[in-house]
Amino acid sequence: MASAPSILERRRDQALPVLDQMEIDRVRRFGERRSYPAGAAIYTIGQVGAGLMVILSGSIEVTHADKSGQRAAIVTHETGHFLGELAQLAGRPSLADATAKGPVEVLIIPPDRLRALFVGEAELGERIMRALILRRIGLLETGSGGPIIVGRADNGDVLRLEGFLRRNAYPHQLLNPETDAEAKTLIERFHVDPGQLPIVLCPGGQLLRNPGEDELARCIGLVRPIDPNRVYDVAIVGAGPAGLATAVYAASEGLSALVLDCRAFGGQAGASARIENYLGFPTGITGMALMARAYNQAQKFGAEMAIPDQADGLIAPTQIFGRFVLQLASKERVTARSVVIASGARYRSLAIDNLHEFEGSSVHYWATPLEAKLCADQEVALVGAGNSAGQAVVFLASQGVKVRMLVRRPDLTETMSRYLVDRIEGLPNVQVETGCAVSGLEGNNGVLEAVRWRHSGSGEETRRPIHHLFLFIGAEPNTDWLASSDVRLDGKGFIITGEEAGGDRHALETTRRGVFAIGDVRAKSIKRVAAAVGEGAQVVAALHGYLSARAGAPTAAAMVSSPSAQVQSR
Numbered sequence: 001m002a003s004a005p006s007i008l009e010r011r012r013d014q015a016l017p018v019l020d021q022m023e024i025d026r027v028r029r030f031g032e033r034r035s036y037p038a039g040a041a042i043y044t045i046g047q048v049g050a051g052l053m054v055i056l057s058g059s060i061e062v063t064h065a066d067k068s069g070q071r072a073a074i075v076t077h078e079t080g081h082f083l084g085e086l087a088q089l090a091g092r093p094s095l096a097d098a099t100a101k102g103p104v105e106v107l108i109i110p111p112d113r114l115r116a117l118f119v120g121e122a123e124l125g126e127r128i129m130r131a132l133i134l135r136r137i138g139l140l141e142t143g144s145g146g147p148i149i150v151g152r153a154d155n156g157d158v159l160r161l162e163g164f165l166r167r168n169a170y171p172h173q174l175l176n177p178e179t180d181a182e183a184k185t186l187i188e189r190f191h192v193d194p195g196q197l198p199i200v201l202c203p204g205g206q207l208l209r210n211p212g213e214d215e216l217a218r219c220i221g222l223v224r225p226i227d228p229n230r231v232y233d234v235a236i237v238g239a240g241p242a243g244l245a246t247a248v249y250a251a252s253e254g255l256s257a258l259v260l261d262c263r264a265f266g267g268q269a270g271a272s273a274r275i276e277n278y279l280g281f282p283t284g285i286t287g288m289a290l291m292a293r294a295y296n297q298a299q300k301f302g303a304e305m306a307i308p309d310q311a312d313g314l315i316a317p318t319q320i321f322g323r324f325v326l327q328l329a330s331k332e333r334v335t336a337r338s339v340v341i342a343s344g345a346r347y348r349s350l351a352i353d354n355l356h357e358f359e360g361s362s363v364h365y366w367a368t369p370l371e372a373k374l375c376a377d378q379e380v381a382l383v384g385a386g387n388s389a390g391q392a393v394v395f396l397a398s399q400g401v402k403v404r405m406l407v408r409r410p411d412l413t414e415t416m417s418r419y420l421v422d423r424i425e426g427l428p429n430v431q432v433e434t435g436c437a438v439s440g441l442e443g444n445n446g447v448l449e450a451v452r453w454r455h456s457g458s459g460e461e462t463r464r465p466i467h468h469l470f471l472f473i474g475a476e477p478n479t480d481w482l483a484s485s486d487v488r489l490d491g492k493g494f495i496i497t498g499e500e501a502g503g504d505r506h507a508l509e510t511t512r513r514g515v516f517a518i519g520d521v522r523a524k525s526i527k528r529v530a531a532a533v534g535e536g537a538q539v540v541a542a543l544h545g546y547l548s549a550r551a552g553a554p555t556a557a558a559m560v561s562s563p564s565a566q567v568q569s570r
């Protein structure tokens with residue numbers, strides 16, 4: 001059967017646009033001319049390139065290594081084409097090799113000048129940005145240029161690593177050690193014991209044995225060291241919709257912004273199979289697509305990303321110098337004049353003793369194409385009755401999964417939007433069981449074999465041979481990391497802001513001046529994507545007010561000489 005055409009074939013004109021002479025002349029002021037001899041390596045996989053390159057004369061071949069390590073051509077760029085994809089926007093390592101076919105002359109536009117081009121040449125910038133995004137999608141389709149994971153698709157650690165790369169829109173390939181000849185070669189070559197799987201082969205040639213996400217991210221250059229001497233106008237904790245909106249508005253209005261996220265961009269919204277109530281998307285949009293757009297947009301305006309990087313503490317004493325310090329799990333530090341906390345919420349689990357044994361392999365808190373593939377043609381149990389549960393049920397059912405929905409309440413209407421209730425009622429492969437709760441899980445070696453649930457009315461227990469359990473039972477605020485700070489929380493751990501935090505506080509400001517909280521992590525916020533995005537926009541006005549007031553505040557030297565300064569600054 002012929003394979004479906006790739007995105008580069010389907011949208012060739014947009015993915016590989018040709019700049020005419022007038023357009024090349026317009027972009028000249030953003031770049032620098034450079035010549036390369038025939039055969040020169042222009043980009044090398046795993047290494048940070050000089051920037052986006054417009055070809056002034058000659059041609060350049062872009063290649064990658066396929067599963068078996070053989071060179072495979074992606075495209076040949078000619079005069080008027082430009083080389084690069086999203087990695088060039090953020091100064092990240094290249095995902096492909098590029099070699100001069102003959103002598104070539106190019107215009108190199110480094111990442112900061114590329115962002116200036118987007119602002120100064122909006123229409124041209126839009127065409128270039130679209131091409132960079134389409135090219136990344138092309139690499140994601142084939143897994144080109146990214147790491148190679150060797151392990152079974154249903155292994156919990158493989159799922160964890162694939163989920164991490166997928167959530168960060170990073171291409172990768174998965175090789176099955178039992179069926180792929182290339183996998184067997186890699187295992188033999190690196191003397192890997194089957195018990196040590198999965199292994200990951202990074203584009204730079206390094207071999208990792210069942211790495212953590214942080215180790216993998218650093219190996220592929222997804223996250224870079226943070227400059228300890230840099231003072232950002234704002235450090236944003238969390239790259240969900242609230243944090244990304246702050247980054248877009250702050251960076252586009254000239255503030256230097258660093259966004260940290262301990263997992264991936266997108267937050268909870270990135271896990272949503274289809275968001276149907278976000279303004280401007282009448283047919284709905286997957287959370288990942290919406291969040292990827294925001295992530296690229298923030299970088300287009302110059303916001304820096306540190307993902308994955310986890311904030312472990314907020315030190316305010318140095319506020320005496322008008323600066324906050326965030327301590328990171330990596331032992332690095334971020335210094336900023338203000339902080340926006342957008343760390344959102346994490347999923348609740350069930351109080352079942354052996355549940356943790358099945359997490360990662362059989363118990364899921366997301367329902368994405370990855371999980372749907374794992375559960376194809378099977379019956380699964382899904383616990384929850386909110387909109388996120390409803391969306392997951394509709395998505396899984398659309399992928400051919402038979403869903404048994406377990407709901408504690410007598411019906412769905414109290415907790416779920418009407419449109420989702422109606423849709424679920426019309427799905428033949430969904431069975432809703434109301435008035436019941438999970439009472440036990442059975443299985444071995446991380447593989448779930450059966451789920452039991454008890455009916456509150458009759459007290460009877462049902463047991464079904466089910467291998468996958470999905471939990472969508474609400475969320476708790478991600479505020480543990482603030483325990484030693486003086487940012488005050490309410491009884492449920494959400495951050496108090498506005499009047500309750502202090503008489504003259506901005507509506508989104510916490511008990512600590514200069515520290516703001518937005519989105520799901522904020523007490524009394526509306527737990528919706530649109531509300532999180534709105535607060536992200538709103539907080540930037542507050543940041544401007546705070547930073548300009550601080551600019552007129554006494555100097556650091558003067559503050560040090562005043563022992564009362566820190567107290568006053570609160």
Ligand SMILES: Cc1cc2nc3c(=O)[nH]c(=O)nc-3n(C[C@H](O)[C@H](O)[C@H](O)COP(=O)(O)OP(=O)(O)OC[C@H]3O[C@@H](n4cnc5c(N)ncnc54)[C@H](O)[C@@H]3O)c2cc1C
Pocket residue numbers: 237238239240241242243260261262263264265266267268269270271272273274275276277278309310311312342343344345346387388389391478481518519520521526527528529530532
């Ligand atoms: C499955 C699902 C479907 C949903 N569907 C819809 C919908 O259709 N419509 C709608 O309006 N809403 C929906 N929601 C709710 C919506 O997604 C949330 O209200 C929204 O994502 C909140 O955004 P946020 O940025 O405040 O927080 P989050 O989205 O929770 O993002 C917080 C981010 O902070 C990071 N983080 C946490 N702690 C730290 C730390 N210490 N250091 C660094 N980073 C940290 C997390 O990794 C996360 O990425 C859904 C939620 C879920 C779970």
